Amino acid sequence: MTVPLELSTRAHQTEEPPISYFIQQAVENPNLISLAAGLVDPDSTPIDEVKEALESMLRDPQAAKDALQYGTTQGYGPLREKILRHVLALDQLSPNDVAFSADDVVITTGSQQLLYLIGEILLNPGDIVITEAPSYFVYHGILGSLGIRTLTVPMDEQGMKTDELESLLTRLEQSGELARVKLIYTVDYFQNPTGLTLSMPRRQELLALVQRFSKSQRILILEDAAYRELRFDGVDVPSLKSLDRGNEWVILGLTFSKPLAPGLKTGYGILPRELMAPLLRIKGNHDFGSNNFTQHLIDRMLRGDLYQGHVERLRMSYRAKRNTLVNALAMEFPRALSPIRWTTPEGGMYVWLRFPPEIETGPGSRFMEAALREGVLYVPGAFCYAKGGPVPNHEARLCYGDASHDELREAVRRLGKAAREVLPMEKITIRRFGGCG
Ligand SMILES: Cc1ncc(COP(=O)(O)O)c(C=O)c1O
Known part of the structure; x- marks a missing residue:
C-alpha cells in the first residue's frame, strides 16, 4: 500500500494555470490559429542584435568570464544603472528629479518573479489586493496561491475607474477592513x-x-508596466512611478520580455527603499540572483542602439498587426449591423472583444466549441476576472503578437463563422458597450 503524500497548504490552494488549457487545445487541434497565448512577434526576433552583443561579449575573455560567473542577488550593477537611466528617459526625467537610484533597482527572472516576490514580502493570507476587472490572469494565480482576497474595480476607456475604487475603499473603511x-x-x-x-x-x-x-x-500601488515601451500610436503618459517622486507609494515592474525577447526572461523593479532588503532576503532563497549571463548580454545591448533600434522596429510591426486585426474585425462585424465591440489599443499586443451576452465565450460554451471546430482559439474573458467580483462570460482576449497577417484575417473569419453558428446576425439588435471602441 502506498503511504499518502501530504502537500502543503500553498500547493493545495495553487490552481492549475489557465495556460495549461490553451496548450492542451493547441496540441489537440494542430490546424488551430491561436490568438490566445501572449507570444511576441516571431518575425521581429532580434537574432542579429543578440548575435552581435553575444559575439562581442565572448570575444572579450574577461567579459565572458564575468558573465559566466555567479552574479549578485540584486543584479548586475552596470545594468541597474542603465535601467535607471532608461526608465527616467521614458518619463523625460533626470536622476535629480527623483528620490530613487540604481540602489532601488532589482533585476528579476522576468517581471513575473517580481510580482511573486512582492506578494511574498508584503502579503499575509486574508490580506486584500485590489485589481482591475478584467486583469492579468497569471497575477490572480499568484494571489490565489498566497491566500489573498482579491477585490476588483471595473474599467472604462480611461482604465481603472477611480471613482469606483474610492467607493470600494470607503466601504472597506466602514466595515473595518481597510487595514x-x-x-x-x-x-x-x-x-x-x-x-x-x-x-x-x-x-x-x-x-x-x-x-x-x-x-x-501604507497601501502601495504595484504598477505593472510590462507593455509600456510598445506604444505605436497616441501620446505617451507618465508612469505612476514618475509621479511618486519621493519613492514611497509605487512599486514599478518592467520587463525586457516584451520589448526585447521573452526567451531572455529578464525583468526588473524599482521599489520604495524599505522593500529592497526583505525582497533580496527572499530572492536569495529563491535563486540568489537571476541569470547573470543574460544580464551581461542585455547590458551590452543597452550600450549602443541595438536595443532601441529593435524596439522601434517592433512597434511598427505591432501597429501593422493591430491594423490588420481591427480592420478584419470591422469587415466581419460591421459596426452598423453588429453589436460586437472591441478595443483599438495604441500599443501592446491585445484586443478585447465583447459579444452580446447571448454569446457566451467560456470553455464548453457553444461559441467556444464552434470556434475550436472552425480552428481558432482565444482567451475566454472570464479567465481574466478575479473571483472576488462579477465574472462576465461574453468577452475574449485576442493577441496579435504571434500570428501572421494572413492568420489574423483567417482567425477573424473563423470567429465570425462561429458567432453566426451561435446567433444569426440579423437577430441581434444594436447595443452600445462602454469601454470598447
Ligand atoms: C501584464 C504582464 N505582467 C507581467 C508579465 C510577465 O512577463 P515576464 O515574466 O516575461 O517579464 C506578463 C507576461 O505576459 C504580462 O502580460
Missing part, C-alpha cells in the same frame, strides 16, 4: 487583457487615493 488592504495592482499601459491605458487624470487620482486611505498602513 487588510496592502496593494492596488494595475497594468497601466495597453493592459493585458483589454489593451486599455490608464489616463493621466486617473493616475493622479489613484495616487491621491492610496495616500488618503493609507491610515494604519
Whole structure:
C-alpha cells in the first residue's frame, strides 16, 4: 500500500494555470490559429542584435568570464544603472528629479518573479489586493496561491475607474477592513487583457487615493508596466512611478520580455527603499540572483542602439498587426449591423472583444466549441476576472503578437463563422458597450 503524500497548504490552494488549457487545445487541434497565448512577434526576433552583443561579449575573455560567473542577488550593477537611466528617459526625467537610484533597482527572472516576490514580502493570507476587472490572469494565480482576497474595480476607456475604487475603499473603511488592504495592482499601459491605458487624470487620482486611505498602513500601488515601451500610436503618459517622486507609494515592474525577447526572461523593479532588503532576503532563497549571463548580454545591448533600434522596429510591426486585426474585425462585424465591440489599443499586443451576452465565450460554451471546430482559439474573458467580483462570460482576449497577417484575417473569419453558428446576425439588435471602441 502506498503511504499518502501530504502537500502543503500553498500547493493545495495553487490552481492549475489557465495556460495549461490553451496548450492542451493547441496540441489537440494542430490546424488551430491561436490568438490566445501572449507570444511576441516571431518575425521581429532580434537574432542579429543578440548575435552581435553575444559575439562581442565572448570575444572579450574577461567579459565572458564575468558573465559566466555567479552574479549578485540584486543584479548586475552596470545594468541597474542603465535601467535607471532608461526608465527616467521614458518619463523625460533626470536622476535629480527623483528620490530613487540604481540602489532601488532589482533585476528579476522576468517581471513575473517580481510580482511573486512582492506578494511574498508584503502579503499575509486574508490580506486584500485590489485589481482591475478584467486583469492579468497569471497575477490572480499568484494571489490565489498566497491566500489573498482579491477585490476588483471595473474599467472604462480611461482604465481603472477611480471613482469606483474610492467607493470600494470607503466601504472597506466602514466595515473595518481597510487595514487588510496592502496593494492596488494595475497594468497601466495597453493592459493585458483589454489593451486599455490608464489616463493621466486617473493616475493622479489613484495616487491621491492610496495616500488618503493609507491610515494604519501604507497601501502601495504595484504598477505593472510590462507593455509600456510598445506604444505605436497616441501620446505617451507618465508612469505612476514618475509621479511618486519621493519613492514611497509605487512599486514599478518592467520587463525586457516584451520589448526585447521573452526567451531572455529578464525583468526588473524599482521599489520604495524599505522593500529592497526583505525582497533580496527572499530572492536569495529563491535563486540568489537571476541569470547573470543574460544580464551581461542585455547590458551590452543597452550600450549602443541595438536595443532601441529593435524596439522601434517592433512597434511598427505591432501597429501593422493591430491594423490588420481591427480592420478584419470591422469587415466581419460591421459596426452598423453588429453589436460586437472591441478595443483599438495604441500599443501592446491585445484586443478585447465583447459579444452580446447571448454569446457566451467560456470553455464548453457553444461559441467556444464552434470556434475550436472552425480552428481558432482565444482567451475566454472570464479567465481574466478575479473571483472576488462579477465574472462576465461574453468577452475574449485576442493577441496579435504571434500570428501572421494572413492568420489574423483567417482567425477573424473563423470567429465570425462561429458567432453566426451561435446567433444569426440579423437577430441581434444594436447595443452600445462602454469601454470598447
Ligand atoms: C501584464 C504582464 N505582467 C507581467 C508579465 C510577465 O512577463 P515576464 O515574466 O516575461 O517579464 C506578463 C507576461 O505576459 C504580462 O502580460
